[in-house]
Amino acid sequence: MGKLVLYRLGFAIPQLLVVSVVVFSLTYLVPGSPAAAILGVSATPESIALVEEQLGLNRPAGERLLEWFGGLVQGDLGTAYRSGLPVTEMLAQRIPATLSMILGGMVVAIVIGVGVGVYTGTRPGTKADRLLTGGTVLGIAIPEFWLGILLTTVFAAQLGWLPIIGWVPFTVDPWGWFVGLILPSLTLGITGGAIIARQTRASMVRALAAPYTDTLTAAGVPRWKILYQYGVKNAMVPVLASIGVVFAILIGVSFVIEKVFSFPGLGSLMLTSTIGQDFPVVQGVVLFTATLVIAVNLLIDILYGLINPQARPA
């Protein structure tokens, strides 16, 4: 097992390194000067030069990259151009809301996805299967932003069951945190759940069509045991991979729908920082999300190896 973890880590670390360099380099491709963006209409060539010097933007790219890496290994992502705050502090303020939303969405997605996938996968061709599988197409097709507005209109505006101003930190009010997460989690989870459901259904159908199920049936193993002990376990191997993909998708979607639910997450920080050319913040957000995706995929790879010995390194 340790070998598997080391093996996967061996892939993850270079990935992070490449992402870091790409993230830093991308900011050079953005046209315009951060100094001009900060100065606004009063910018003159002289004042732009002065601010660029103050921000260190006039130094060679290699020197800045090395400095950035130096800070990075010490957990220092630099200072925001506009607020003057450490980027790590700004991220720390926003990460709880984003992570809460993504985790809530993942829970909903897995419950819906695995539940519907197993149900339909054990009943291929039935009316229920056709209905639910059709529903998953709808789930994938619905724009999350619109779904979020629809859910708030119904459950917050019309029924008044849930609040619009949803975000409360868990440490402040655990119940408020939970209630505030319901609508964002549903919005995120429905699409993710539809993706997982389709993968689960296909895997279940394949697993139950395998020769071993006939052997088990002939050996007198009860149907429920064949389905849930053997079928589901085998079907979960490819489903795990789809969960990793869905996680990455949900990160991106959460950046968009946090606006609908007024969640103070990384999405709005990313947007305002991009527009304001606050590159240290942009780099921090992108690096964090990339690290998160890599970490989750690392975890899934490890789980994958755990339940599927064939996937372990020789």
Added chain:
Amino acid sequence: MMKTTRFARLAVPVAAAALLLGACSSDDPAEDSSDEPTSTTTEDAAPSAGGQVAGSVLRANWGGFPENWAPGAEMEAGYMRVPYENLTKLGDDRKPAPWLATSWEQTDEALTLELQPGVTFHDGTPFDAEAVKVNLELIKNTPGPYAGPFQVIDSIDAVNDLTVQINLSAPAPSLLTTLATRAAPMASPAAIADGSIAQTPVGTGPWAYDEAASIAGTRMTFGPFAEYWGDAPGFETVQLFAIEEDNAASTAMINGEIDVTDTELDQLSVFEEAGTFETIAYPGIRNNPMFFDRGPGGMFEELEVRQAACYAINTQVVADLDPDVTPVSQHFAEGEQGYNPAITGYEHDLEMAETLYSQAGSPAVEGDWLSTSFNNRQISVYAEQLGELGFNLTVQEAPPPQYFSEWNAGAYPIGLGSNDELTPYDWYQSWFAAEAPGNPAGVESDQLKAAADAAIAAGTSEEADDLWAEVTLIISEEALTCAHIQSQELIAVNTDTVSGAAAPSEPWETVLINFRDLRPAGS
């Protein structure tokens, strides 16, 4: 509510309070007539009395929070006016009136302010001349859109605890106005010194930031400030929210989660259906095309070409596309310094445009016009209208960061921007003076310069109004800009919970309400 758009609109905007006074030179100092000091004083600088309602909470949503609460950082008045106060404010006549400064005396060389006694910041730090010095120096030295007008400050002397003298390197007739704007809130020097001001506003206003009752990124709570020097406002507590999306904000209003919100026209039907809501509309940001390439050999060098362009543009088409927008004849509104009733603008007249263009010899007008997401449609309309005249302007859409960096930097012959300078002096210094940052061609007519010099020399005297009106008339006649439009700001108020709501007295602000006049409904 498209905070993106709002942000984008604002990045160029306001700035102005602004611009560089470096250029503020009256060429001939001997002509400066403002050697005669002008002064103002008042007995009652405090806000009007109201009687505070215990336990009352006003919940307002402006769609976000400032990234930085320090003076000099970009901060819209809707946020700033809760914890902060300024040295001056704009009176009903749009002229500077006393606030934390009770009186002043201004010459070309210095502005001396007498300060309100007995004022303390929320952290207990006394408000005094030294605090004013710290704040103004911070604003002057903070890179950003507000620093420009403060560059004229040579030094600041704390004469005594309640007297501060701002020494000027050049006449600064609009400095008192600038001191009333979002450019110059007064913050605790202690909070400035330890850097906490960026995240924790500490001002002198009637509401003090209560971090314990706030939720980072969602809600900022400002509780009553027991040591407040003036009359207590109607609401004991103000909470600011950051609901960015219009539909969500409307739903929060209907749900009773907030009392006041910035909104858009497309939400009006939602409030009308729901009943107990009032919407307040007031003029907001204005914009207009600028002819940058008007230097020697430039495609807009000839007056007739510029005038032809002005006649060819039909702002009503933009207004028809966006009901939020109203065409106006000039940059300044009636009642503001710089307004001139003689300016009638260039009413769309393609025939006249063609005649003028022909008189100029129909020179080739070809080039790119930079746009971005929030003004692409408007610029495209204008470019198409100018195309009917024979101009060949290609609209290039750039991401906002690129747009803000480049639209007025001289690389494009024409641009469209929000000139939200509050005074004609700042407007002139920003866009039309030969040294103005917004005049990359660096050209200025003798007539305009003479008129502006005379207006600057008039300082803050009564005659300055007429002289600045003359300057704006010349700007219009020379067609240095035209096709002014004015957008409308909308604020929705729940009349079940709030009374006394009215449009803010501060012009050009996108999100604001008269906080101090508001009272819980029925109280």
